[in-house]
Amino acid sequence: VKNHERRERTRLALIVAAMECAQEVGYGRLRTADVSRRAGLSEGSLFRSFPTKLDLVTAAVEYAMAQHQERVVTEFVGLTVPLDFETALRLMWRLLSHPELVWTYEMSSAASTDAELRNAIAPILQAHSDAVDAFAIAALKHLSIPEHDVVKAFNVVTWTMQSLVVRDLGRGPSGHEESIIKYVLRAIDQVYGSAENNAVP
Amino acid sequence: LVEDAVTRNPTAQRLSGRENSREAILVAALDTLSEVGYSRLRTATVSAKAGLSEGSLFHHFPTKVHLVAAAAERAFADIVNDAVESYADVDLTDTKLLLQKLFAVLSAKQVTWLHELFAATRVDPDLYAVFAPIVSSTSDTVDALAASVIRSTGLIPEADVVPLAATLILSMQGLIARDAARGESGLATELIDYLTFVLETMYLPAKPATEQQL
Numbered sequence: 001v002k003n004h005e006r007r008e009r010t011r012l013a014l015i016v017a018a019m020e021c022a023q024e025v026g027y028g029r030l031r032t033a034d035v036s037r038r039a040g041l042s043e044g045s046l047f048r049s050f051p052t053k054l055d056l057v058t059a060a061v062e063y064a065m066a067q068h069q070e071r072v073v074t075e076f077v078g079l080t081v082p083l084d085f086e087t088a089l090r091l092m093w094r095l096l097s098h099p100e101l102v103w104t105y106e107m108s109s110a111a112s113t114d115a116e117l118r119n120a121i122a123p124i125l126q127a128h129s130d131a132v133d134a135f136a137i138a139a140l141k142h143l144s145i146p147e148h149d150v151v152k153a154f155n156v157v158t159w160t161m162q163s164l165v166v167r168d169l170g171r172g173p174s175g176h177e178e179s180i181i182k183y184v185l186r187a188i189d190q191v192y193g194s195a196e197n198n199a200v201p
Numbered sequence: 202l203v204e205d206a207v208t209r210n211p212t213a214q215r216l217s218g219r220e221n222s223r224e225a226i227l228v229a230a231l232d233t234l235s236e237v238g239y240s241r242l243r244t245a246t247v248s249a250k251a252g253l254s255e256g257s258l259f260h261h262f263p264t265k266v267h268l269v270a271a272a273a274e275r276a277f278a279d280i281v282n283d284a285v286e287s288y289a290d291v292d293l294t295d296t297k298l299l300l301q302k303l304f305a306v307l308s309a310k311q312v313t314w315l316h317e318l319f320a321a322t323r324v325d326p327d328l329y330a331v332f333a334p335i336v337s338s339t340s341d342t343v344d345a346l347a348a349s350v351i352r353s354t355g356l357i358p359e360a361d362v363v364p365l366a367a368t369l370i371l372s373m374q375g376l377i378a379r380d381a382a383r384g385e386s387g388l389a390t391e392l393i394d395y396l397t398f399v400l401e402t403m404y405l406p407a408k409p410a411t412e413q414q415l
Contacts, residue, residue: 024324106320106321106323109238109316110238110239110317111382112317113238113317122384126383156368156392159379160372162379163378164367166316166319170320170336171319171336179363179364183364187399187403190403191402
């Protein structure tokens with residue numbers, strides 16, 4: 001049991017170190033030697049926990065996604081005001097542009113041209129996004145968008161925000177999220193009727 | 202852009218040996234980037250594909266960053282050319298067709314590695330310094346192009362033109378990036394249908410809501 005606990009602690013230290021390295025230097029320049037050094041362990045010990053770099057990266061993605069999911073749930077549950085569309089959109093932007101999530105976007109684009117990476121992480125991304133989407137959609141269902149359109153509207157907003165985060169990485173913060181949020185609010189209002197009357201406690 | 206399209210086609214113009222080898226390296230870099238992406242790009246692979254020495258590559262492009270910047274510039278120019286061609290003589294009253302064409306332009310195979318490059322610039326100051334101005338001017342060009350198509354429909358209030366263009370382009374890019382990383386979701390048709398419904402509801406108020414596409 002003691003050994004098992006120690007193994008788990010080592011694994012977690014390496015996963016956290018890998019996430020930190022990926023945040024700092026990016027996925028493309030992630031080196032196992034840097035990860036083990038940051039975790040205060042030898043590279044040999046890293047390879048005992050994670051036989052390949054891909055195993056380590058996969059575990060780090062899984063961890064980052066679980067953290068993201070936890071943030072989503074905590075933020076939505078912790079709302080002190082009734083959920084309205086503006087609150088929901090600002091929350092979505094904050095969650096989707098979170099620094100601990102942004103490195104996974106880079107990795108996810110690397111997966112588009114790397115079949116091995118894609119096979120390893122696609123199921124994780126899918127499972128996670130299904131869970132997060134289901135949660136957020138359930139929260140939004142109380143508002144004015146009819147049920148058959150909630151998922152579609154949610155997808156449009158999610159994809160728009162994720163692309164804006166990636167685009168801003170390449171050119172610096174644009175602040176465009178502000179005008180997009182305002183526009184989406186107006187669109188919801190025009191297509192589905194007034195959002196204000198639909199706030200739920 | 203037209204000049205660029207001419208110089209790119211080796212048969213269109215007799216190029217000097219120097220220009221020829223630069224062009225061969227650039228074409229090989231674009232091929233390699235769309236195959237393996239930015240993080241796994243090796244200059245040795247590119248020069249081998251071009252049938253030239255790595256020394257010759259470095260003669261034309263002193264560093265890998267220079268090479269990638271030139272490739273990005275070319276890829277962006279191609280995407281812009283594509284967009285211009287694809288919207289020439291289009292039926293501006295067909296919302297769905299306009300959206301389908303936008304999706305096709307944004308699905309160009311070069312877009313995937315450009316996306317990866319956007320993200321990589323975050324942590325690479327050298328890459329950022331070279332690449333940020335290119336991204337900036339190209340996104341501005343693409344946005345302006347989309348805005349001009351939207352404006353020419355004559356249906357969209359001026360205040361909506363820019364945020365609408367941004368939302369359309371970004372939402373499509375998001376789905377394309379997601380599908381590239383996870384495999385085809387088949388959601389493209391649904392997205393285009395939904396955006397068509399939203400735009401027609403917002404801007405063609407005469408159309409009764411019962412006609413909406415589900």
